[in-house]
Amino acid sequence: xxxxxxxxxxxxxxxxxxxxxxxxxxxxxxxxxxxxxxxxxxxxxxxxxxxxxxxxxxxxxxxxxxxxxxxxxxxxxxxxxxxxxxxxxxxxxxxxxxxxxxxxxxxxxxxxxxxxxxxxxxxxxxxxxxxxxxxxxxxxxxxxxxxxxxxxxxxxxxxxxxxxxxxxxxxxxxx
Amino acid sequence: xxxxxxxxxxxxxxxxxxxxxxxxxxxxxxxxxxxxxxxxxxxxxxxxxxxxxxxxxxxxxxxxxxxxxxxxxxxxxxxxxxxxxxxxxxxxxxxxxxxxxxxxxxxxxxxxxxxxxxxxxxxxxxxxxxxxxxxxxxxxxxxxxxxxxxxxxxxxxxxxxxxxxxxxxxxxxxxxxxxxxxxxxxxxxxxxxxxxxxxxxxxxxxxxxxxxxxxxxxxxxxxxxxxxxxxxxxxxxxxxxxxxxxxxxxxxxxxxxxxxxxxxxxxxxxxxxxxxxxxxxxxxxxxxxxxxxxxxxxxxxxxxxxxxxxxxxxxxxxxxxxxxxxxxxxxxxxxxxxxxxxxxxxxxx
Numbered sequence: 092x093x094x095x096x097x098x099x100x101x102x103x104x105x106x107x108x109x110x111x112x113x114x115x116x117x118x119x120x121x122x123x124x125x126x127x128x129x130x131x132x133x134x135x136x137x138x139x140x141x142x143x144x145x146x147x148x149x150x151x152x153x154x155x156x157x158x159x160x161x162x163x164x165x166x167x168x169x170x171x172x173x174x175x176x177x178x179x180x181x182x183x184x185x186x187x188x189x190x191x192x193x194x195x196x197x198x199x200x201x202x203x204x205x206x207x208x209x210x211x212x213x214x215x216x217x218x219x220x221x222x223x224x225x226x227x228x229x230x231x232x233x234x235x236x237x238x239x240x241x242x243x244x245x246x247x248x249x250x251x252x253x254x255x256x257x258x259x260x261x262x263x264x265x266x
Numbered sequence: 267x268x269x270x271x272x273x274x275x276x277x278x279x280x281x282x283x284x285x286x287x288x289x290x291x292x293x294x295x296x297x298x299x300x301x302x303x304x305x306x307x308x309x310x311x312x313x314x315x316x317x318x319x320x321x322x323x324x325x326x327x328x329x330x331x332x333x334x335x336x337x338x339x340x341x342x343x344x345x346x347x348x349x350x351x352x353x354x355x356x357x358x359x360x361x362x363x364x365x366x367x368x369x370x371x372x373x374x375x376x377x378x379x380x381x382x383x384x385x386x387x388x389x390x391x392x393x394x395x396x397x398x399x400x401x402x403x404x405x406x407x408x409x410x411x412x413x414x415x416x417x418x419x420x421x422x423x424x425x426x427x428x429x430x431x432x433x434x435x436x437x438x439x440x441x442x443x444x445x446x447x448x449x450x451x452x453x454x455x456x457x458x459x460x461x462x463x464x465x466x467x468x469x470x471x472x473x474x475x476x477x478x479x480x481x482x483x484x485x486x487x488x489x490x491x492x493x494x495x496x497x498x499x500x501x502x503x504x505x506x507x508x509x510x511x512x513x514x515x516x517x518x519x520x521x522x523x524x525x526x527x528x529x530x531x532x533x534x535x536x537x538x539x540x541x542x543x544x545x546x547x548x549x550x551x552x553x554x555x556x557x558x559x560x561x562x563x564x565x566x567x568x569x570x571x572x573x574x575x576x577x578x579x580x581x582x583x584x585x586x587x588x589x590x591x592x593x594x595x596x597x598x599x600x601x602x603x604x605x606x607x608x609x610x611x612x613x614x615x
Contacts, residue, residue: 165305177385177430179309181302181420184428191432195425198433200467201494204426206437207407209414226423233424242494249496 094120162186203234203242205249224253267336267374269347273590277354278377279444280577284396288564289512291444291484294355295402295501296391297410298429298438300420306430307367307383315367315383322382325416326371331409335378340368346595349586355393357381378409385430386438388413397508399441399501407497426493436493441504444473445511448483448561449518452530459514460485467491468507473553482553487511523565534562542613546599547606552583575612583609 092102095118102118160169167179169187178184184191195202208226227250234243279292304310304318326332340348340361348362356379357370371380380390390409392402413419420428427438434440450456460470471486487508489500522530537558541547560576562568581587583605589596596604 165309167309175308177308178306178428178432180305181300181422181428184422184425191425194432195435195493199436199491199493201491202425203494204422204424204436205495205499206426206439206497207410208423208426209419209421210411229423245495 092118094118094123096120096123157187157190160187160190201239201242202237203230203239203246205230205242205246224250224257227253267372269338269343269350270590272350272354272372272376273587275376276574276578277581278375278393278395279355280581281395282573282577284394284398286397286512287395289446289515290397290508291446292355292393292395293397293399293402294391294393294442294444295399295406296389296440296442297406297427298386298434298440299388299390299410299413299417299427300386300429301388302418302420304387307385307387308430310383312366318387319367319369319382321417322380322388323369323371325413326380328416329409329412331405331412332371332373332378332380334374335371335380336374337369337371340365340370346586346589350590353581353584353586358384358389360384378405386434397443397505397512399443399505400498403441403497403501433490434492437495437497437500439492439497439500440488441501442471442486442488443504443508444484444486445508445515446484446557446560447511447515448557449522450511450515451483452522453518455514455518459511463487463507463511466507468504481550482557484553484557519561519565530565531567534558534565534567538562538568538613541609543610544606545610546602547609548602549583549585549605552605552609553580556580556583571613579609579612 094100094102097120100120100122102120158168158170158173161167162179162183163186164182165179167183169190172178172183172187178187192202227246231243231246231250234240234246279294282291284290284293300306301318301321304314307315307318310318323337326335326337338347338351343351348357351357351370351372352359352362354376356372356376358381361368361370361381361384367383369382371382372378377394378390378392380388382388390406392405392409394402422428426436429435429438447456447459450459463470467490469488469490471488472481473484473486487504489504491500495503537555541552541555541559556576556579559568559571560573563571563573563576582591585598585601588601588604588608591608592604
């Protein structure tokens with residue numbers, strides 16, 4: 092059998108392509124197969140990849156529900172997100188919360204933010220530390236509730252660390 | 267500052283100073299931030315994009331750390347100017363390719379750059395010579411606090427800073443370190459190292475970021491995970507990985523010197539010879555040969571040469587830089603001739 096693309100060399104690679112539910116068999120020589128796979132890779136952008144990840148997350152029965160979800164603020168639909176791999180605005184995260192949570196977990200191995208938070212008005216440092224602690228404790232609670240035990244252990248260590256720091260008297264910074 | 271003023275300035279990332287500068291070229295931290303009230307750039311209308319640009323630019327003008335900065339609207343720049351900024355690592359290739367309501371803000375030292383309306387409303391970076399992520403982070407962190415005082419940012423207590431792409435959610439932080447690893451490449455250990463990096467959820471890219479090939483033995487390594495860890499912990503994990511790679515490169519360099527000294531000296535000297543005598547040279551070949559000469563300098567094989575000359579050549583031989591220096595557009599074959607001429611001139615002893 093000769094290669095379907097160049098028609099010159101013997102076909103050694105056999106490929107099944109499904110486009111729009113149409114199955115197509117391709118028999119290719121090594122060289123053409125190589126080109127074909129490079130082509131496929133370049134078409135397989137990040138959007139598809141993320142979309143694919145999102146797809147994987149939900150059982151088929153919920154499919155129609157997810158796809159018809161729409162962000163009330165910017166109008167982006169979940170189907171749009173699956174196609175372009177990007178959300179439309181901050182509110183999309185709320186609108187698609189149910190699906191984004193597991194997706195984040197898949198991408199980052201966690202779905203709980205432990206980094207900095209935007210401080211408003213940059214108040215004095217002492218009360219800020221207390222707020223940090225309260226926030227960490229809240230996060231710990233959330234992590235335990237969502238059974239993210241690895242995260243919880245890490246947060247617990249941070250809570251301990253911060254508590255220790257707060258227990259020490261603040262060095263006098265002068266007037 | 268005018269764009270052309272940068273021509274007489276050494277890019278921070280090529281200063282060739284700082285910790286471990288024989289292997290680590292530069293360290294960079296970037297944060298992604300968005301304004302709560304506006305759709306992300308790709309989904310915003312033209313008018314919303316304009317508004318975002320207006321809001322951010324007026325805030326930047328009031329931030330103390332950003333006093334000595336200049337704003338360039340991409341709509342006002344021609345293609346050579348834009349490529350020039352990409353070559354200097356002051357903005358991404360992606361940012362350069364579109365122009366609607368996009369801008370880049372650069373400080374006089376070329377350490378700080380802020381892209382407005384890239385994939386996110388704000389993407390700003392701080393670059394440091396050598397292995398110095400924490401220093402870069404401390405500056406980034408202060409700028410971020412100043413911006414947050416003036417801007418209502420898209421933030422969720424649960425998921426952190428919200429970004430157009432879920433891969434940046436959380437800290438919105440990407441730390442990257444540019445490494446020069448010629449000995450690992452020559453001893454054919456690099457594939458093993460890159461495979462290990464990928465397994466540990468870090469990304470390797472080439473000289474010019476996203477989607478570019480590693481060339482001239484330069485590799486940019488950055489974190490993939492931005493959620494679920496504190497910024498400092500992410501940086502510490504990058505540092506741990508980089509320290510190991512530095513050690514491996516050092517070992518490979520020592521092994522080459524010990525076992526293949528003559529072959530190494532031959533390769534370095536031939537590279538130097540070609541650079542000194544070529545009349546036509548591509549930018550790819552230039553980077554590869556300069557990489558060898560740089561290694562020769564690091565190992566004391568080449569002595570009578572100032573390292574800053576080599577560093578400068580890395581940048582001024584890039585296509586847009588050549589055209590800026592000549593003050594006119596040059597075709598690719600014209601550039602190859604001009605490039606060779608400039609290199610010969612700079613390496614004349």
